[in-house]
């Protein structure tokens with residue numbers, strides 16, 4: 190159950206998407222998120238979906254993993270769908286209890302869910318094709334200009350690197366503690382909500398204690414390896430903008446312009 | 457001056473407070489470049505505390521610790537000292553920093569400000585030295601304990617350390633992982649001439665060293681070759697320590713009047729001696 194969480198999992202590979210500079214990927218992700226929210230005609234949704242699917246194809250990330258990344262948000266999708274379906278006024282095609290289901294509602298529900306799915310897929314694609322270290326390096330780099338305003342860019346990036354590194358370790362540990370508590374007869378899946386929340390305490394306490402111990406040892410190990418903050422540090426994988434990045438920017442801008450064009454002429 | 461030279465060094469935790477604890481008491485020690493030293497001692501005898509002085513993670517509260525002639529109390533030379541002495545700790549999960557093997561190995565040289573191209577080369581060399589080249593792109597949490605420890609060793613090697621200090625590196629590993637790590641340590645010692653300080657609770661591992669230190673209540677009470685240490689079975693037991701199984705069997709046989717050589721440490725030694 191816990192091991193289903195896919196956030197921050199990286200699929201090593203050599204696809205075009207893997208070779209893009211992580212900064213390019215972050216910036217373009219933002220651009221596409223804007224695209225998704227600004228353009229709301231069926232044609233632009235179609236184009237954006239087609240585009241996302243072809244990106245997934247090029248990334249060589251297994252489709253199974255992409256679907257898995259949507260799974261945890263399945264309830265939110267369903268909820269959004271139902272809310273929209275029932276709350277938009279217009280020509281009703283069916284009545285269920287006090288709710289009138291309208292064609293306009295159905296249309297909006299489908300589109301909003303499609304939006305959410307595209308958002309999730311594109312962001313997962315970023316984490317699937319970018320190693321966590323490259324991702325945090327890119328964020329550090331993009332936050333660079335704010336350093337002068339006192340923003341601890343390097344420290345934030347390092348914190349993120351470590352957090353990402355320890356996600357699987359802590360998930361494993363949580364699993365282990367839960368099993369240990371279950372084997373001693375505790376029950377996490379029945380009883381009132383209050384009871385269930387209470388039964389989490391024996392999991393969280395050991396988890397926190399162990400996390401602090403880990404933090405202490407990790408700090409020691411980092412110091413032993415000459416870590417002294419961002420000053421004077423070099424990077425093995427120095428970020429570099431190459432031709433494929435320019436091509437990606439160009440193509441994305443062209444794509445955005447096409448969408449703008451379509452919107453202007455009203456299809 | 458020897459590579460590691462410890463002079464009348466003491467370490468007191470929380471000096472002046474009511475929970476004050478003298479963990480090291482007036483230690484004198486010399487370790488030559490290229491030696492392989494095992495450190496034994498019961499829980500709380502001060503082994504880890506001593507090890508942390510070798511790369512200035514802890515500083516002596518009195519006395520001195522010199523690494524390659526540099527005083528650890530001199531904070532200006534701190535990074536030079538830490539670059540020369542690499543540490544490998546007990547828990548493999550808590551010393552791997554990056555989410556990809558090669559990035560983790562690169563962490564040390566990155567901190568030292570080595571140019572990217574050279575870092576790549578160092579990473580390749582270090583991974584080859586611990587026979588983990590194949591796992592370069594792996595996520596550390598997918599590796600076995602023994603493999604994780606070898607990555608930690610590679611991380612230290614990539615800083616071009618002259619000395620590796622191990623603090624119970626095999627305590628959390630299964631027997632296969634233990635053999636893997638010990639074989640790697642021996643090879644680095646023999647082929648690359650790296651000075652090894654190896655803290656362990658496994659007597660069989662200590663038997664592989666050139667020299668064994670036994671610690672007790674913050675003092676070094678024995679400092680000799682493994683053969684000479686493990687023949688004093690009584691004394692070791694009194695200190696709450698064991699000896700390798702073969703050494704103990706040989707000791708019992710000798711007590712019963714069977715003549716055996718004095719330097720039996722491994723099962724093979726024992727078999728050879730008995731078949732003679």
Ligand SMILES: Nc1ncnc2c1ncn2[C@@H]1O[C@H](COP(=O)(O)OP(=O)(O)OP(=O)(O)O)[C@@H](O)[C@H]1O
Pocket residue numbers: 469470477479497498499500501502503504505506
């Ligand atoms: N950070 C600390 N603060 C206070 N006391 C400490 C600290 N670390 C160790 N000590 C104490 O110093 C003594 C020596 O500890 P040390 O960890 O060096 O022993 P050790 O020989 O490594 O034991 P083990 O075999 O359990 O690892 C112990 O009595 C311990 O309680």
Ligand SMILES: [Mg+2]
Pocket residue numbers: 503504505623
């Ligand atoms: Mg210890």
